[in-house]
Amino acid sequence: MASSTDTSAQPDRPLRPNTVFRQLRGRRSPAEFAALVRRAAREIGERVSCDxxxxxxxxxxxxxCPNYAYERVFLHMFPGRTLTDLGFAPRSTVRGRGARPAAAAVAASAHEQPCDRDAPYGAHRPYPNDPLNHEESDVLRRAFMTGTGATVAAAATLGPLGIATDASAASRRAGTSEAAAVEEAVRRIRLLDDQHGADGLYRRAAEPLRAAYALLDAGATRQTTAERLHSGAGELAISVGWLAHDSGRFDDARxxxxxxxxxxxxxxxxxxxAHAFCNTAFLARDAGRPREAVRAAQAAQRAARPLGSPRLMSLLALREAGGWAGLADRTGCxxxxxxxxALFGRGMSDADPEWMSFYGEAELAGLEAQCxxxxxxxxxxxxxxxRATRLQDPHFSRNIALYTAELAxxxxxxxxxxxxxxxxLRVLDLLAQVQSSRIxxxxxxxxxxxxPHRRASGVAEFLDRHASLPRPRRG
Structure with missing residues (x-):
């Protein structure tokens, strides 16, 4: 199967080792060089999980060719050089402009790709080479902008993401390709949610979740694969839970x-x-159970403390603050x-979880506003x-709508x-591409x-446009 970045005429292109990159690594081990890459990324405000x-x-x-985040890091590490100087192929030779059919995208998602799709999307950017990226699929981008129905159609490209869901899955032990497919499902769900909100995605996202737990039941070929599957299935459950949470299905989310x-x-x-307790705390706050929110946030902090991520501890402290605010405890908040x-001010670290790519200054300000x-x-x-609306990266359409709704x-x-x-009115404009019952x-x-303020400037227009909104649909 040709990848999204290869031409269909050369589906079996032989690998050509990147000897230039190997020479640049010098006498450092791959792990030591990866640490240098991560450090360089932090210097320019990027997030890459290089190993x-x-x-x-x-x-x-x-x-x-690397994705855009890695490209910026490599060019920062080796100033004055181009990608080809670093041994990579020109991007134009490995990127297709057309959108692949949805079936091909689903089938290919469980396989290795010749361009960099291994790194998690971070620094508030999507995968540049993902078939769901607006740069790579003009057709899908237009479909997303046409409303809930099109968003549901695009969400269907989640499918099982290459994970077998028929009876044969129970008789096969999972390998690395299945574990990779589960991890890819998590990333795609997060990408779709960041751009378009949860409504219309939830029911379809449940399909890869069922497939992931079927793989766990079947067992894995190796212990390391089993550990990846358990972690991936858990993260997938949290992602699907968040879609339920954001679309008002609190019992399902719980x-x-x-x-x-x-x-x-x-x-x-x-x-x-820590991640599960973090989201449980957030849900409890939204569901009107502030004391549970405090307890869950504190449990998350106990679990996260040995992980060594100040940014994660910062987010969990905000979850606790939300609970104290719900209890009207200003001092605790x-x-x-x-x-x-204070924890946020310590900066990013290699220990920061991949799922925290959304947590920057804008989210910090937004959550404090909610408190x-x-x-x-x-x-x-x-x-x-x-401040949150000013700082939010444009990629996070849903969060821009959320912070602006909070401001309103x-x-x-x-x-x-x-x-x-x-x-x-700005939020109403964004609702053409973001479907979130919460917003x-x-x-x-x-x-x-x-x-009572209809005569104030702009209020009548807002009220009339809001009244004409269709009632949220649940998909």
Whole structure:
């Protein structure tokens, strides 16, 4: 099967080792060189999960050109050189402009690709060579922009992502390709959610989750593969749980998070346990169970402490702050916020989990805004929400809509109906490409607050456009 980055005329192109890259590594081991790559990435604000295996794949010629994040890092490490100077093929020779058929994209997702798709998407950017990327698939990009129906159609390309779901799966022991397919499913779900929100994705995302747990039941060929499968299946359960959470299916979300937590406990996976408790805390806050939110966030911090990631601990402190705010405990909330900011200030590290690619300054400001809003301090909340909208990377369409909806509500409650209406109209524009019941619920609350202020500038337009919104559909 030809990859998305090869021409169909040469599906079996022989590998050509990258001897130039090997010479640049010098006497360092692959692991030592990978550490240098990660350090260089941090210097320019990129996030790459380079390891010895990635370096080996580059040197073996399996990765004919790096993705854009790695390209920036390599050019930073070796100033004055081009990709071809580093032994890579020109990007134009390995990138196809047309979109692959959805069936081909699904079938190919479980196989190794000649371009860099091994690294997780980070630094708030999608995979440059992923068939779901807007740069690689103009047809799919246009489909995403046409509304919920098209988003559902595009979500169908998730499929089982190369994971067998028929009866034969139970008789086969999983190998590395199946483990890779599960991990790819997690990344694609996150990418789709970042760009378009959860509504319309949830039901379809459950299919690869069922397939992943079927693989766990069948067993794996090696212990290392089994560990990857357990971790991947747990992360997939969390991703599907988040789609349920964001689309208002709280009971389903709670079940998926519990499934991930159980998987983490079976294998002693502290990173997965911390992630599961993190999302459980967030869900409990949104579901009106603030004391549970505090307890879950504290449990997440206990699990995460040995992992050595200040950024993860910062996010978990914010989850705790949200719980304290829900309990109207201003002191507890402020103390947790101070911890979150101090830990965030320590910067990124190699120990930061891949799933935290969304957590930057914008998310920090956005979550703090939510805490102040819960405490009724609308002025402070709107200040942080405004900062979040300014800082958010354009790739995260859903988060831009979320922070702007938060800003609109805070401004409305702080007595600025005209500014609130302006922000609300921006959110309505974004809803053409973002489907999130959570955001629509926030807008509905803002509309209720603005009803008595219809004569203020822009308020009538916002209220009329909001009233014409179709009711959220659940797919």
């Amino acid at each position: 010895a295996r990635y370096v080996g794949r580059v040197e073996a010629g399996e990765i004919r 079940s998926h998070y519990a499934e991930a937590l159980a998987t983490s406990r079976m294998t002693g996976d502290a990173a997965l346990e 402020e103390q947790a916020l101070v911890r979150a900011q 102040w809003s819960t405490l009724g301090d609308w002025r402070r909340a709107s200040r942080h929400a405004r 509500d805070d401004l409305a409650r702080d007595g600025h109906p005209d500014e609130a209406a302006t922000a609300g 629509q619920s926030m807008l509905a609350g803002t509309a209720r607050v603005l009803l």
